[in-house]
């Protein structure tokens with residue numbers, strides 16, 4: 012190990028400069044400025060180069076984190092970037108939006124020993140942003156052209172990771188998506204202040220330049236049937252994500268807005284589209300008192316978007332306490348800094364235009380999953396005035412049973428966990444449609460591994476046909 016490493020003893024944890032809360036609440040740009048080279052190298056040098064790197068085991072992609080941290084500390088940035096790109100087709104995206112506190116950084120031994128984790132995500136982002144700037148991100152060059160073609164349904168991270176991997180192997184790949192842009196939730200769900208659209212667009216353009224074909228505005232099941240899609244290709248991957256919003260169970264009127272409708276409208280406005288529901292004010296928080304119901308990452312994105320749209324006030328209503336929220340603590344911290352109010356241990360009893368009637372909760376005994384159950388405190392009802400109420404209660408799978416694929420009782424697709432194969436020959440599935448609402452890094456992992464399994468299946472089929 013070089014003497015450059017293990018600097019955590021003398022050097023504290025530090026992130027790239029974060030813009031002030033006032034400045035960032037006034038625009039939709041990412042909240043951190045870029046790392047400067049010296050700082051990235053110094054932060055990477057804090058790594059202890061563990062023999063058993065828990066950061067790596069807690070990264071869904073099993074990234075070779077200690078290696079690229081060491082190379083960064085040594086100033087060998089091209090090699091560091093190449094090492095990070097071996098396992099991850101979109102390192103700069105994961106570096107921006109992985110909940111690192113729950114993954115690699117949460118498991119870093121330095122974090123566990125109280126020194127503050129190595130800022131792995133920020134270094135990963137820095138490396139690949141540098142690679143793009145310096146022209147090190149190589150075009151996709153297939154190892155030779157193959158005659159087989161693959162259809163991928165869904166241009167989100169799972170579909171894109173699979174498309175890249177398959178194209179590199181020389182397959183003809185067509186990705187179908189019902190939206191008009193490539194990226195899935197990377198473009199239409201996740202707001203710019205976490206992930207600017209250009210970062211996704213340059214990845215999409217690289218796929219197009221590498222020969223991946225995209226059929227956009229194509230809703231499989233309506234524009235073409237899944238049967239027809241299968242006939243067009245030798246194998247197919249379903250990577251359609253999960254989009255059925257969980258409903259608010261408390262009585263409510265039509266004024267409640269679904270989180271994803273709200274976020275898609277905001278993202279479209281940012282992309283320069285005409286959005287009538289935004290122009291009419293229905294999906295614009297400007298000058299309104301906004302209440303967002305839910306405590307996950309989608310809720311955090313809604314409250315922070317509302318702040319940037321110029322809401323009069325923004326409150327997040329969540330039935331458990333902060334320690335038990337499903338969303339990232341870091342994101343909640345950003346929201347608090349930006350002036351979002353949190354009403355913890357509060358649940359809606361009814362919602363109508365103008366007000367949310369809510370009750371105070373307390374945490375009771377743990378349920379079967381071990382989580383404490385929220386219980387209503389007697390005589391604790393109160394009213395929160397609201398001109399815009401957004402429900403962010405999670406997502407379930409849409410009904411794909413008409414496609415002939417076997418589903419679980421939650422509506423997600425049943426696959427062989429090792430091969431990603433569904434019950435239909437030559438049909439594979441990956442991403443949220445398999446795991447349920449999850450994370451970008453898991454979608455990438457599954458797309459990557461499903462592509463390898465599809466290749467193995469095609470090879471095996473060819474062998475059998477030749478015998």
Ligand code: FAD
Pocket residue numbers: 108109110164165166167168169170187188189190194195196197200201202205229230231232250251252253271274308309312441442443444448449450451452454
């Ligand atoms: P998706 O990204 O959902 O892509 C699926 C694609 O399939 C879509 O483009 C859709 O249009 C298309 N499609 C669906 N049905 C059809 C059909 N019938 N025909 C054609 N196309 C179809 N994860 C993180 O790691 N970090 C975050 O900060 C984060 N923030 C999030 C914020 C929000 C608001 C949301 C909703 C999710 C967030 N996630 C985050 C989760 C993450 O976005 C998902 O886990 C990930 O995008 C799943 O990838 P996927 O490829 O499986 O599906």
Ligand code: SF4
Pocket residue numbers: 069070071072073074076099105106109111114115116131132135452
């Ligand atoms: Fe950490 Fe995500 Fe990067 Fe893995 S992909 S190293 S979990 S930021």
Ligand code: SF4
Pocket residue numbers: 057058059060061064065066067076077118119120121129131
């Ligand atoms: Fe370095 Fe932390 Fe990973 Fe150990 S766990 S190798 S200190 S980043």
